[in-house]
Amino acid sequence: MNSFDLAYHQLLERILDAGTTKNDRTNTGTKSIFGHQMRFDLSEGFPLLTTKKVSFKLLATELIWFLRGDTNIKYLLEYNNNIWNEWAFKNYVESNDYHGEDMTDFGHRSLKDPDFKAVYDEEMAKFKARILNDDEFSQKYGTLGNVYGKQWRHWEGKDGVVIDQIKNLIEGIKTKPDSRRHIVSAWNPAEIDTMALPPCHTLFQFYVSENKLSLQLYQRSGDVFLGVPFNIASYSLLLCLIARETGYEVGEFVHTIGDAHIYSNHFEAVNTQLERTSYDPPKLVIHTDKSIFDLEYEDLEIIDYQSHPAIKAPIAV
Numbered sequence: 001m002n003s004f005d006l007a008y009h010q011l012l013e014r015i016l017d018a019g020t021t022k023n024d025r026t027n028t029g030t031k032s033i034f035g036h037q038m039r040f041d042l043s044e045g046f047p048l049l050t051t052k053k054v055s056f057k058l059l060a061t062e063l064i065w066f067l068r069g070d071t072n073i074k075y076l077l078e079y080n081n082n083i084w085n086e087w088a089f090k091n092y093v094e095s096n097d098y099h100g101e102d103m104t105d106f107g108h109r110s111l112k113d114p115d116f117k118a119v120y121d122e123e124m125a126k127f128k129a130r131i132l133n134d135d136e137f138s139q140k141y142g143t144l145g146n147v148y149g150k151q152w153r154h155w156e157g158k159d160g161v162v163i164d165q166i167k168n169l170i171e172g173i174k175t176k177p178d179s180r181r182h183i184v185s186a187w188n189p190a191e192i193d194t195m196a197l198p199p200c201h202t203l204f205q206f207y208v209s210e211n212k213l214s215l216q217l218y219q220r221s222g223d224v225f226l227g228v229p230f231n232i233a234s235y236s237l238l239l240c241l242i243a244r245e246t247g248y249e250v251g252e253f254v255h256t257i258g259d260a261h262i263y264s265n266h267f268e269a270v271n272t273q274l275e276r277t278s279y280d281p282p283k284l285v286i287h288t289d290k291s292i293f294d295l296e297y298e299d300l301e302i303i304d305y306q307s308h309p310a311i312k313a314p315i316a317v
Contacts, residue, residue: 004047005278007038008232011224012270015262022261026107032261040236040253045281047236047253048302049229051273053310056302058083059234064295067166069153072142074131079297084144086315087196089127092141111265111314144196151186151199170292173206173213173246182206201231206242212251215239222257225266225313231255237300240284245292269313279306
């Protein structure tokens with residue numbers, strides 16, 4: 001098994017074998033461990049898992065969305081990226097402007113009631129269409145509040161001074177490579193209540209050694225089956241982009257997770273994945289000399305990606 005899939009499978013197995021059964025915000029229930037670290041040497045390839053298909057398009061467009069400082073799902077929907085829809089939809093159906101069918105607890109009800117699922121899908125489709133085609137509606141209900149993009153690019157400091165953490169990071173790596181302050185934080189205590197979802201990947205730090213750039217992520221909470229494969233590839237992509245921007249070779253991505261959990265309704269899917277063997281990891285190709293701030297999804301390509309089929313599992317909202 002390749003080293004990327006192996007590290008991830010070992011995390012799954014550790015949670016299943018030693019995890020504590022816990023309740024959670026979504027009332028789904030989890031098995032959870034506290035404190036786990038994985039290391040990915042990107043000289044071996046790009047860590048897009050192969051024991052289930054992981055959509056590079058979804059994670060890459062989300063990362064570009066973060067880097068643009070965007071917090072509205074319209075950009076994501078333009079690429080058929082639906083991973084943030086439920087949080088924006090929740091804000092809409094709980095508002096006085098919504099006059100459709102009752103959507104109370106739509107996340108759980110859509111999993112258990114096929115008739116409700118059909119109604120929910122229809123309401124979600126109408127919501128997405130309005131986000132894409134009605135600018136006023138999009139501005140009001142497409143926004144997710146002060147989530148990642150806002151904190152990365154427009155952190156509001158003392159006296160209203162706006163801090164662009166990504167630009168500062170890049171300048172710092174270029175001018176003071178040995179600094180221990182190459183840090184970007186998404187965890188802004190003053191604005192947690194204004195975010196659709198408090199940031200799970202809370203802080204990341206870069207490190208320069210022997211002309212190689214490495215990145216460590218601290219993730220406070222990880223949905224290990226659905227979310228963590230995307231996080232691994234997303235921050236590895238970020239490392240590749242920042243290394244290119246600052247003129248360094250790519251080193252390691254180090255992934256540190258606080259509460260690493262598997263939802264109880266994911267156990268069967270996890271066991272399916274653990275039965276699979278891996279393929280060789282793919283490679284990332286960047287087809288542009290553009291700045292990271294002007295990057296488009298079409299400038300990126302994953303080549304030689306062979307994987308087992310995707311495994312579907314419900315998202316906990």
